[in-house]
Amino acid sequence: MEAMFPSIARVISIGSSYEGKDIPALKLGISRSDETVHARKTLVVTGGLHAREWISTTTVNYVAWSFVSNYGRERMITKLLEHFDVIFIPVMNPDGVEYTWQVDRLWRKSRQHTSMRFCRGLDLDHAFGFEWDKSGVSHDPCSENYGGSEPWEAVEALALADWARNQTRNHNVRFVGLIDLHSYSQQVLFPFAYTCHVDPPNRENLEELAVGLSKAIRLSSGESYSVTSACRGAALRSPRHISHVEAGGGSAIDWFFHELGAHFSYQIKLRDTGSYGFLLPKEHIIPTGEEIFHAMKYLGDYLLGNNGIERAAEDREPTDATRDTDHGSELRRVKRHR
């Protein structure tokens, strides 16, 4: 029966926040009964890690909506959802987001208590366990970049990691990428965030795909998104906190990339470039959603094995060449590196 009527959308739970709120997600994909042998390739799209970046949440929702609406209409999307699951998590930080609605619109972190009574909250994007101790970020609980007193102290980061690990160990899932949406500054950032001195093994492919994402955005809306390493992202490096490794350790994309092998992980900083910053007017919601939807279609096309060749998916003859072949050889190369 399930094979005859596959459902393409399911609401799932990633876990709970510090204050006990659910972290819901929408899982899109066609369950196929013949996939018990091979792991199910899965893409994750997150938003709302930083509470004040509202456009990231609306964009996750909009892209999810667009995928659902175009399933069965656009060949590439239909094929993508047959070969991949895509998990949309609009609000990784529900406590912080609620706080922005109720108290302080410019709150960034979670609402978890710290060792200092008057400074709450952890920066979720500095709380993951990969290269956390190499972090150049603050160990001051009052800092906006505070990632906790140890890795995984942030409840929401741990919930995401636990869920992801459970998926790989017990549900035959293989994560191929994390698209972590933030704002602002209009950039496509590739790993690693924790350092500029170590390149990911597939840096050339990562950068090439990032350029493709940026171009897809430009073709969609005219907006220009620059491409650079996440190590040059938006952390201000106070001299007090600089270690021998400069940038921001403990990021979500680094952890997904390195620990789960999700080798197409990006952080995308959405609109704008400073006119409103985090306080982006609501008129940007749809245009931003549209341009990132186009970027996600480009990504899907790439993952389906079309190597970024610029032809409309509808014009191309369907091919069964997925990213498996290239991915497999990349993984072998990665393993040799280790």
Add this chain to the structure above:
Amino acid sequence: MRIRRVTALVCLAALASPVVGSLPHPIRDHASQSTSSSPRLFPLLTWIRDGAVEFIFGRPAKKTEAADSRLHLPSLKPYADEVVLRFNVTTPSQEEALAESADRLFLDVWAATDEFVDIRLRKDRISSFLGLLPESLRDAHRTLIPDVAAAVYGTFPSWDDAGRQIPISEEAATLLRPMTDDGDNVFFRDYRPLSVGTIRSRPEKRTLGTECCTDSIT
């Protein structure tokens, strides 16, 4: 196919609703961030009463949420007289100086790249902040957002679910009155809400080196 799509849409709506509108959990702990200094008595009592009623009887019907939606907006007072400045940085030492000074004054750094640093601060602290910076940075800044309170207000919904306009709160009306003297002020609050149409193409704005908040006002 259609049934599947409808089911998926229902799932998405259920997923999206908590993050779009006002949320059901009343905030009780304001200890770490004090915001309003002198809340009026009756709105506060109303809010407490509604929270208790909701807790016991569940959420009220949607049409009553519009009347209460104002009460869930955060106070704008913390943002009164705040601006966001962009400093153009050209050397790592400039970036360090900015970082140290922002740390010292506990300022909110919005963004930091190799080329610029955006910092939110009160107008009356600008001169003391500039005083901490090296000479080369003191003129290397411009105002990105001249009125943070207005920008904050602008991000909240102005229409409720039933399509009625949410009336402007008294506090907002007081804080967002037009300014008459500031030469940098090109933010015409009297045209609110910003129900503008097209978004201007960005390239010429960047070429001119201006990225004022009037980008989206046509």
